Amino acid sequence: MKLKLATLALGAMMATGPVMAELVFPSLAYRTGPFAAGGIPFADGYSDYFTLLNARDGGIGGVMTAVPECETAYNTEKGVECYEALKGDGALVFQPLSTGITYQLIPKTTADDIPMHTMGYGRTSAKNGKVFSHTFNYPVNYWDGASVGVNHFKEQAGGSLEGKKITLLHFNGSYGKEPIPTLEALAAQEGFDLTIIPIDYPGQEQKSQWLQIRREKPDYILFWGWGVMNQVAVQEAVNIRYPMDQFMGIWWSGSENDVMPAGAGADGYKAIAFHNVGSDFAVFGDIQKYVVDAGTAAGDGSNVGTVLYNRGVYAAFLAAEAAKTAQAMSGTMDINASQMRDAMEALEITEAKMAAAGLAGFGPEFSVSCENHGGPGMAAIAQWNATDQKWSLITEFGPSDSSIVNPLIEADSAAYAAENNIAERCN
Amino acid sequence: MSDTFLYGIEVVMNGLMAGVLYALVALGFVLIYKASGIFNYAQGVMALFAALTLVGIMEGQVPFSHLINAIFGTNIHHFGWEVPAILAIFLTMGVMVLFAYLVQRFVFRHLVGQEPIILFMATIGLAYFLEGFGDLMWGSEIKKLDIGLVQGASVWFEDLTSGLGGDGFYGFYIDVLDVTAAVVAVILVVSLTLFSQYSKQGRAMRAVADDHQAALSVGISLNFIWILVWSIAGFVALVAGIMWGAKSGVQFSLSLIALKALPVLMLGGFTSIPGAIVGGLIIGVGEKLFEFMIGPMIGGATEAWFAYVLALVFLVFRPQGLFGDKIIERV
Structure with a gap:
């Protein structure tokens, strides 16, 4: 019996003892x-x-x-x-x-x-x-992302967002609400109208949100989604024929998973990126x-x-x-x-x-x-090419607006x- | 007509369409509950499993390829062929029938006569098993489901109605896929209602639902009826999986569509096939209208909770749901 106990103890020591660092x-x-x-x-x-x-x-x-x-x-x-x-x-x-x-x-x-x-x-x-x-x-971070996204829209709009309408479509939780303070500050600074549209988890049904977007016709959409919410949002944007190059997701809404189910219609969708692709x-x-x-x-x-x-x-x-x-x-x-x-x-x-x-x-x-x-706080913009089935960076890594974010x-x-x-x- | 009024009509139309999609999920629950008294927690996962199987068959994917590769060190993923959608649907239906047989043979056959809560618990276990089994069999990446269903705005309908409002009104938006889903749902409901009312098997199903032991005593095969019911529920799950999967791709979240069916069941009743449809329509229109009119005042995203509130309000007046059977306990 003692021998068995000693063997067990030795075995336990060998199993739990330090091995190579x-x-x-x-x-x-x-x-x-x-x-x-x-x-x-x-x-x-x-x-x-x-x-x-x-x-x-x-x-x-x-x-x-x-x-x-x-x-x-x-x-x-x-x-x-x-x-x-x-x-x-x-x-x-x-x-x-x-x-x-x-x-x-x-x-x-x-x-x-x-x-x-x-x-x-x-x-x-x-x-x-x-x-x-x-x-x-x-x-x-997310506030940098929001700022870089707005900077890109500003460039796309010819240098001014005055009087433009930007919609934040977001996951109705702490993650999705993160960019709101930055966007509100940016709206005041740049003179654009900000509309905030939340989507509840899991986001499989977004008809109300996209009908609202269709009614209000925002010039640009920023999107903070994750999971099935991403695929559905891209598909619904395609369905209402929203211009995909004016629709941009944060980096968690910009993978192959998010655009592939929508097929060719997702061509031109953009995403903010903090590292390269491919x-x-x-x-x-x-x-x-x-x-x-x-x-x-x-x-x-x-x-x-x-x-x-x-x-x-x-x-x-x-x-x-x-x-x-x-x-x-x-x-x-x-x-x-x-x-x-x-x-x-x-x-x-x-x-x-x-x-x-x-x-x-x-x-x-x-x-x-x-x-x-x-x-x-630097980020770039990536764009989806549905024909080649590839994301590619269309800008250099650029800074966020530190006067707003900091x-x-x-x-x-x-x-x-x-x-x-x-x-x-x-x- | 003012644009706001027209937009309200558009919201109602889209609410009806969304309601049909909810009803498609609720139908599966009703079928099994009606025939066996089981609240099938696994119905959402069955929709996921059916859709995964359909895509896997269409793409010629080797089932359990990850497992095979891990054990044998191989690198196989596809058979190298593709299967036409129609044939794949039939093959998937075969898999769902096999699934129904296995569920009956290894789970519910051993639970005949047990309390409903025991049967319910069994379906919870079944849901978790099927979730993992589906992942293991077909992988967990998001899959594109393309069986040729058209989706997106009906341009014809938009053009037809664009003159009703001012310059800012584009015409009514209706998703063609939702219209297809509505047609399919109507066909399903009519067929299922006729089947359960007028066919021999349908009547046997209802007898089993009333009393397992009494049905057995008059010579009804409980095994056969349960396999039949679970097979039909599997077919309904496949249809729901196709409609929802076409929108989002086939992925784990498809199993969560069950969340959308619960308020529909509470409202329409657990035992009525038309109730599932009517309940779905009421929930769909109610939640969309509430979001349209009240949502912007209270921060939006009201649909998830409003559907349940609406169902609860109905329950206060009709505890058995709009079309459910009234339960009378004699003492």
Whole structure:
């Protein structure tokens, strides 16, 4: 009996004891549920990039990486459970991939001293590093997106939006309501009429919204949707024969998923983008060779080069670059979450770094600082070509209107600091 | 006529069309409830599964290809052929009949005589199983459904009615796909009503609904009737899946169309086929008109909750729904 107990104890120790050091990048993924079609390619891209680093480079700084995945189904409660389950495993940075989960994790990650990266989603005012010490939303946020979108419409209208009508069609939740303050400020500044039309989840039936659009005949439509809401909105726009080049989605409403079901009618639809599109980058050749062909890809390889897969790769690239920075700053290869946070605050993404990673020209160059956790706020405009079945960037990455966005960020983050008794840092 | 009045008429017309689409989903619930007393929680997922199967067959997709590739290291996805829509619909119907058989054989056969809540719980399990099974079989990416149905504004109708209003009035907007759905729904309802009232199997279905044990005692095969009912519900799910899937692509969210059917059932009654249609029309028109007239004053997006409020108001006066059977318990 004693021998059996001793064997069991030894087995348990071997199972739970330390093994080789790993850099852990948890993935809060959603491969099931109503948003799975968007969650799967992102999760695949995120995982495949780290698999590539392991297979091609032997990890980061000689330390292998691990991407433990936890299924959230885009559900906030499950997302928090995933965080609690994974945070003790040496997690370096969390990417919750949901604005709802982000809001719940902001205080938790701060208390646990683990950084969180909410790339192009989450709480916009987290850009203010003086208040949000552990939340990063570089390289862009929703308010930047709204501003860049309006700038493009202004250019399209010949330089002035005075007297024009712009409609915000949005998911009736925290994510969809994010751009409203920016657009209201921009409407006052630029002189356009803003109409706000919400769509309730899941958004499968949008007849009322599109009849209203048909009645009011807005000059331009900005769209903040996700999931089935996107496909239905594009189809309804086609149905009422709305000019597609005057209809623009945020980056979560601008993937192949969103336009393919509408077929040829979706031609010309636009989307705001914070990274490049397509598979014409060296990294995808390496992913094919070292990951897909090796049979270690997270998916079957069919998503490689699609918009959301690319976004997952980009998120992983930014996390890997932050880990490299942390290794350089701390002088140790086996970094911890605190060192990762410090490195994210000192992150610099240059064209040379992107080119070295096989991502030349994939996104804008930017740097992060203690005060600015949101990067430069630059975005480009992508357009769908239904004939070629391809997205392509039709503008360079351009800046948002900081005179509008920054005061809003200051005001919102100051309110959060006051509510939560947070003393400003970076002084 | 003022443009606002004309727009109101347009909203009513589109509300009627939306109501028909809701009714198509509600029909599946009614059929199964009517014949077996089961509230089939899985009806929305059946619409998704049927539509996934239809697209998979049309595109010549290999079922379970992800699983096969993962186990055997192969890289197969398609057979290399495409199947015409009509043939694919028949084949999908075959799959739904097989599904009905399996459901009856492995689930409900073992639950004869159980409390309705037990049967309801079984359908919840069935819904979750079918969700995962559909994903595993056909993948979870969004699929374009193109069986040749035309959709978009009816230009003819727009031109015909554009003279009714001022310069800003474009004519009434009607989606051609919605008109098709309305025609299909009418045919379905008439056929199903005739079937349940006048055919031998239809009468047997109603007998089973009244009392399982009594129906068995007069020689009605419970197994056959349940397979028949679930097959018909599968067909209705396929039709609903086609109509809704043509708008949004075939994806997981198709299963959520059940949310649209619940207020229709509450209002029309769980046991009436015409009730599903009338309930759908009332909900469709009511929610669209409310959104048109009151929505802008209170921030919009009223439809999701207003449908339930409307149904609840009706329930206060007719707890069994407009057309539902009145339940009389004798003590």
